[in-house]
Amino acid sequence: MAVVGPLSRIARIGSTFCRNNSVVSSRSSQRRGIVSCIDPSHGLTDEQKEFQKVAFDFAANEMAPHMADWDQKEIFPVETMRKAAQLGFGGIYVQPDVGGSGLSRLDTSIIFEALSTGCVSTTAYISIHNMCAWMIDTFGNNEQREKFCPDLCSMEKFASYCLTEPGSGSDAASLLTSAQKKGDHYILNGSKAFISGGGDTDVYVVMCRTGVKGPKGISCLVVEKGTPGLSFGKKEKKVGWNSQPTRAVIFEDCEVPVTNRLGEEGQGFNIAMKGLNGGRINIASCSLGAAHASLLLARDHLLVRKQFGEALANNQYLQFKLAEMATKLVASRLLVREAAKALQTNHPDAVSLCSMAKLFVTDECFNICNQALQMHGGYGYLKDYAVQQFVRDIRVHQILEGTNEVMRMIISRNLLMES
Known part of the structure; x- marks a missing residue:
């Protein structure tokens, strides 16, 4: 190549x-x-x-x-x-x-x-x-x-990340999907929930239990579409994120070659968490884009929409709201970029900074988009206007890649350990 x-x-x-x-x-x-x-x-x-x-x-x-x-x-x-x-x-x-x-x-x-x-x-x-x-x-x-x-x-093939299960979301280390080694294969049984791309993608990076309870018993397998025993649930109907399918991924005596295991047995949880540190930066970045676009849409609407005989842009309350939105957008961007640099350099505080970025940015950017919709008035609630889709699409960013409640746990745990 x-x-x-x-x-x-x-x-x-x-x-x-x-x-x-x-x-x-x-x-x-x-x-x-x-x-x-x-x-x-x-x-x-x-x-x-x-x-x-x-x-x-x-x-x-x-x-x-x-x-x-x-x-x-x-x-x-x-x-x-x-x-x-x-x-x-x-x-x-x-x-x-x-x-x-x-x-x-x-x-x-x-x-x-x-x-x-x-x-x-x-x-x-x-x-x-x-x-x-x-x-x-x-x-x-x-x-x-x-x-x-x-x-x-090349995206000739597409991939999905499989960690969450019906009974283990925030408590990822309690996952139950099991993989028993038999000869040169693992026999995989269990199911994963809320999998982006599920059913339409070709490669599934799956966290499964090969050993004891807790994080040390988890391994990571790459499962290819078409493997016997791999199936999918119904396509979920979602508030947003509708350009990507979401399904359960189901394993029933699914035979996966040992050669498809990433790392050694027991390293899966560490692999999953390292992936999520970057995923939190990525999803915060997606929230930034939505907030930036929504802020510009709101600005443009205020300039052209008239009420009480003058443009909404002349209303001081809306001017102040727009200023707050812009300030929070720039602050969010700076935090994401600082966390990204920390992750790149393996800084000791990278995990906490990634968690801070995910927490702060997904919350604040959702608020920016939501306020932009409010500034549009009734028009903002119509699907002819893009702002409502930005609101719907980024709401889930406060939940996935570790809920924002879990981000608070990670940050506070780091603070208290250093006290």
């Missing part, structure tokens, strides 16, 4: 994409953050600004025009995601020798924030897919990396 430098790959393909889409809508210009005080390119290097622009343009041209349709018809936009993968977005922080872009956690956050302005639901799935590819790249052996990663990075 020819290895192309990650930045040159994204920039080169992206510039070609932009030339072929030279007519950029006003919505695209807004989403690139032309309002200077909330400009998401502040503090970035020229290289980061380049692939951020590629992501914003892709969001505006390939995602935003279809966002409502994907939501209403519950379409999993496979071909659009494969176009994103051609820009290097299928394995953003996977190593280049197996097809990844080899970018940093900060770079990844910048990209997911930009893509989410076009469709949060689709970008959130791409972030989960990237997390799975990274887990295989990081914890797999060379044979596993070469087998799975190239097809995941």
